[in-house]
Amino acid sequence: MKAAVLVFPGSNCDRDLAVAFRQAGFDVDMVWHRDAALPIGTDVVGVPGGFSYGDYLRCGAIAARSPIAAALRSHADRGGYVLAPCNGFQIVTEMGLLPGALLRNAGLKYICDTVPLRVETASSAFTARWGVGAEIALPIAHHEGNYAVDADTLRMLEAEDRIALRYLANPNGAADDIAGVLSANRRVLGLMPHPERACETAHGRIDGAALFRGLAEGMLARA
Amino acid sequence: MRVRVTVMLKDGVLDPQGEAVRRALGTMGFDGVQGVRQGKLLELDLADGTSRDEVRAMCDRLLANTVIESYAIEMPAG
Numbered sequence: 001m002k003a004a005v006l007v008f009p010g011s012n013c014d015r016d017l018a019v020a021f022r023q024a025g026f027d028v029d030m031v032w033h034r035d036a037a038l039p040i041g042t043d044v045v046g047v048p049g050g051f052s053y054g055d056y057l058r059c060g061a062i063a064a065r066s067p068i069a070a071a072l073r074s075h076a077d078r079g080g081y082v083l084a085p086c087n088g089f090q091i092v093t094e095m096g097l098l099p100g101a102l103l104r105n106a107g108l109k110y111i112c113d114t115v116p117l118r119v120e121t122a123s124s125a126f127t128a129r130w131g132v133g134a135e136i137a138l139p140i141a142h143h144e145g146n147y148a149v150d151a152d153t154l155r156m157l158e159a160e161d162r163i164a165l166r167y168l169a170n171p172n173g174a175a176d177d178i179a180g181v182l183s184a185n186r187r188v189l190g191l192m193p194h195p196e197r198a199c200e201t202a203h204g205r206i207d208g209a210a211l212f213r214g215l216a217e218g219m220l221a222r223a
Numbered sequence: 224m225r226v227r228v229t230v231m232l233k234d235g236v237l238d239p240q241g242e243a244v245r246r247a248l249g250t251m252g253f254d255g256v257q258g259v260r261q262g263k264l265l266e267l268d269l270a271d272g273t274s275r276d277e278v279r280a281m282c283d284r285l286l287a288n289t290v291i292e293s294y295a296i297e298m299p300a301g
Contacts, residue, residue: 058288065285094288101291103232108239148236148291173237 001026001219005046006072008033008063013049013086013196020196021046024212033066043219044081045072047088049141049194059102059144060090069095081215082188083126086142089180089190098181098190099157100149102142106173110143114205116168117179117193121161124186125218129210136207138193140171145192147174147181157181165191224271226278227297230287231262262292 003026007014018028021044029039033052038045053062063069069091076082076097084092090102105111114137122132130136149157154176157163165180172192180191195208232238238260245259265286267278278296287294 057286061285061288093290099290101288103236103291104239106237106239108243146239150290173239 001043001216002039002041003028003044003046004031004038004042005029005048006031006033006068007048008050008052008066010052010054011048011050011087013194014046016194016196017046017048017083017085020199020208020212023199023209024216026212026216031068033063033068036067036071038068038071038075042075042080044083044215045075047072047082047084047091049086049088052087052091055144058090058094060087060092060094063087063091064094073097076183076188079185079187081125081219082183083211083215084188084190085194085196086140086145086192089192090144092188092190097188098183099153100147100175100181102144102192103146103148103173104144105142105146105171110141111145111171112139112141113171114139114198115171115179115193117165118168120163120166121182123161124164124182124189125215126182126189126211127164127214128218129214135168137198137205138195138207139197140193142172142192145172145174147178147192149175149178160184162186164189165193224269224273224299226267226269226273226299228265228267228278228282228286229262229295229297230265230282230292231260231294232291233293236291 003021119130119134162182166177195211198208241259241261248256282294
């Protein structure tokens with residue numbers, strides 16, 4: 001099982017993401033933003049948190065047009081898995097891999113906290129191990145996590161069971177308390193919380209580890 | 224030639240920054256400020272003859288996120 005973690009100038013969760021993938025049994029390659037291709041045999045791409053390109057123009061906007069983004073799009077188009085926390089979520093929405101956009105937090109403040117969440121669907125490799133209805137807590141650290149989506153798209157996401165996670169106490173004004181959404185093929189997950197920062201006891205909690213284990217199991221089952 | 228692109232959040236998209244500016248103006252005693260929307264202005268130095276369609280493509284593909292933003296293009300006359 002091979003994971004590729006993208007690295008942009010300003011990424012700061014890339015190594016955490018690599019460690020979490022490795023813990024779950026993945027071989028991990030780090031892939032620089034100027035590269036035009038992913039390593040052959042990449043099963044899952046991690047699009048890390050951070051401040052890619054200094055958040056210039058809009059969070060994720062420049063990364064979404066970088067050379068590696070074209071390879072990421074091809075990977076997603078052929079059904080590859082993509083895990084995109086925080087700035088990664090901003091990048092994949094900017095690319096149009098997931099609907100909606102992330103706006104400035106409603107309270108205007110940067111929020112660094114650990115927040116309770118409810119898992120809204122078990123129907124994805126990312127969320128299967130948590131189980132639907134599970135209440136977990138994960139770290140968040142963002143200034144632009146206020147998920148915005150038009151009413152029609154929101155109804156579609158709801159109807160297609162694509163809302164992966166909801167906040168139990170909305171910290172940022174996100175539409176319908178949404179913290180994470182899935183693509184139509186359920187292989188791309190974008191979320192504002194950081195599962196990779198809650199994977200070992202030294203992190204204070206291990207709720208995030210189940211996401212990476214579930215992803216590994218989903219792939220082994222498929223192989 | 225210099226082209227100006229103004230990017231604004233679409234009507235109906237909550238603009239917390241603009242709202243904070245509106246409240247601050249009220250606090251300072253400026254009565255009657257009913258709304259503030261904050262956007263951004265980009266000045267592009269472009270080769271003469273660049274078409275409006277090309278600028279529109281720049282806006283659609285990078286300068287604005289049309290999920291949440293609208294844009295206006297000001298080209299020099301002539």
